[in-house]
Amino acid sequence: MPIELSIALDEEKLPQNLPIVIFRIIQEALNDSQVNIVKHSGATRASVSLGMDGDALRLVISDDGKGFSVAEKLADVSVKSGLGLKSLRERAQLSSGVLTIGSELGR
Numbered sequence: 001m002p003i004e005l006s007i008a009l010d011e012e013k014l015p016q017n018l019p020i021v022i023f024r025i026i027q028e029a030l031n032d033s034q035v036n037i038v039k040h041s042g043a044t045r046a047s048v049s050l051g052m053d054g055d056a057l058r059l060v061i062s063d064d065g066k067g068f069s070v071a072e073k074l075a076d077v078s079v080k081s082g083l084g085l086k087s088l089r090e091r092a093q094l095s096s097g098v099l100t101i102g103s104e105l106g107r
Contacts (some may be wrong), residue, residue, distance in 0.1 A: 001038055001046060003030070008051035020060060021095045022050065025058045025088055036084070041065025057097075067107040074101075 011019055026048055030037055037046050043065035050059050073085060085101060092099040 001043060004045070004077040006047070006049040006051070008068055009057070014057070018057070019093060021091055022057075024090050026061065028084060028088055030039075037061075037063045037065065041067075067078065067103045067105050068105050070101045 030046065030048075037043055041063050043063035045086070046061070048059075048061050049082040052058065070085075089099040
């Protein structure tokens with residue numbers, strides 16, 4: 001799947017541990033068996049954008065896939081469902097970040 005990549009920041013100005021956290025979040029979103037855009041979304045394209053938004057670092061990962069109900073996915077306590085998204089949220093929070101998930105069925 002083609003992935004459009006846009007990075008507009010100086011990595012040397014980031015806290016030492018943050019680049020690996022960012023890498024892992026992107027890796028999980030694109031390839032992890034629980035989140036995996038390729039496997040679960042039916043997408044034909046994806047994009048990753050990383051840059052500064054004022055004083056905050058902003059990472060946006062999007063695709064043209066089928067979408068899902070975020071509330072249902074995060075509320076599902078089954079062994080597999082939602083674990084990847086919860087893992088992404090935990091990674092962000094451990095680095096003083098916030099994960100916002102925007103999706104709807106069919107979008």
